Amino acid sequence: MKLQFESDMHMREYVKMMTDMIVLCFTLAISLSFWVISMTASTYYGTLQPVSPWRWLFSILVPLFLSCRALRRKSLDHGGALGALLVGFILTMANMSFFSALLAFFITSTKLTKWKGDIKKRFDAEYKEGGQRNWVQVFCNGGVPTELALLYMIEVGPGEIPVDFGKQYSASWMCLSLLGALACSAGDTWASEVGPVLSQTPPKLITTWKEVPAGTNGGVTPVGLVASLLGGATVGMAYFIAQLLFVKDLHLAVPQWPIVVYGAMAGLLGSLLDSFLGANMQYSGFDESIGKVVNYESKTTKRICGKPILDNNAVNLFSSILIALFLPGIAWGFWPRQ
Secondary structure (H helix, E strand, C coil), X not given: CHHHHHHHHHHHHHHHHHXXXXXXXXXXXXXXXXXXXXXXXXXXXXXXXXXXXXXXXXHHHHHHHHHHHHHHCCCECHHHHHHHHHHHHHHHXXXXXXXXXXXXXXXXHHHHHHXXXXXXXXXXXXXXXXXXXXXXXXXXXXXXXXXXXXXXXXXXXXXXXXXXXXXXXXXHHHHHHHHHHHHHHHHHHHHHHHHHHHCCCCCEECCCCCECCCCCCCEECHHHHHHHHHHHHHHHHHHHHHHHHHCCCHHHCCCCCHHHHHHHHHHHHHHHHHHHHHHHHCCEEEECCCCEEECCCCCCEEEEECCCCCCHHHHHHHHHHHHHHHHHHHHHHHCCCC
């Protein structure tokens, strides 16, 4: 019986390893095809700029290194690492500013998720040691930016451009949509990880403004709102710095500094939207048997707010979609013009 169990365990590990290798090889094949297609298209259509082999290598090797490092540090599980590799490759291939914003979101969110873990265990029933993320969480935060990066490459091809509605209207819209989605995710993560730890007062439910226990979906604090603003601004600053480093003839374009302000607004509004959806569409109850806020109903649970319609991943996804859809339209009305 014991030998049979060990044999089954070895077989499952082997199958998992082979599956990971197949997915990795498939990802490498896709990445190589981007370069081949680009070179072929540039041969027939002289107006298209081919992807350099150095850009292709950077786009696959750097995300691969970061994903493997996150896997070793248990920031991501196997599925999350493969998902992060795919998201990272597409965003890096499309635009170095996209990669810079993604990197800022990933590093800061990972650090903050692990920060003060002993305190978070006291009120978070679903807290994971090390904050390990799976592929569902990766795609809920990175799925919208990935789709926008693909649309961006279809529109203008891989490369960096200034955000300028007068010269590149649709591409600039896509850039701000992608930045907004990442800043929204960063703002929500910063608020969730910093607010409950540093706040000296209990959170208040965003829909009723009544005090609720820490960990309640939809609960906000002044500290959390400031953190969401800073989280979005950090992602916006990373995008802005990459613009300064990689965009050619930037002096001929409109000023790019509003990108930082836009990122901060996306972080704050995204966090507020996430809290509003969480207060209405996520169930929150206080389980007296463990003394923590939980997302499930039971005999020992007293309801605080919300309904069991969406989980946290779905709320994050919907928030990033709404910010990506509507915030660039608001920014368009205020963006500098020559």
